[in-house]
Amino acid sequence: MDRKIRENPELVSKLSGIPYRSFEHVLDTCTRSLTTEPPPSRQSRSPTLHRIAVSMELSRRIVTATGTQRLEGYAERYMDTFVPWIKLHGGWGKVLSIDRTEEWD
Secondary structure (H helix, E strand, C coil), X not given: CHHHHHCCHHHHHHHHCCCHHXXXXXXXXXXXXXXXXXXXXXXXXCHHHHHHHHHHHHHHHHHHHHXXXXXXXXXXXXXXXXXXXXXXXXXXXXXXXXXXXXXXX
């Protein structure tokens, strides 16, 4: 996805200049369409956690493809909308059942 965005200068230009509400709409629309099925992983059965993961990945790809600092701020702002849910469920450690600290691809 990010390669396809980078290969289209007009799309990069349009994405780089979008306002936050449009960025939010793109992520909302994509995450809704990509999270209609339950996540394939047995580890997570939460639709909200699946939506968070998809949102993070889409944001990362858009920010990487455009290289726009402002969109990075938009991604952080968008992810803040999940903070109440994460806190309600005991924080990241409990939401993800983190027993050890490792990096995963």
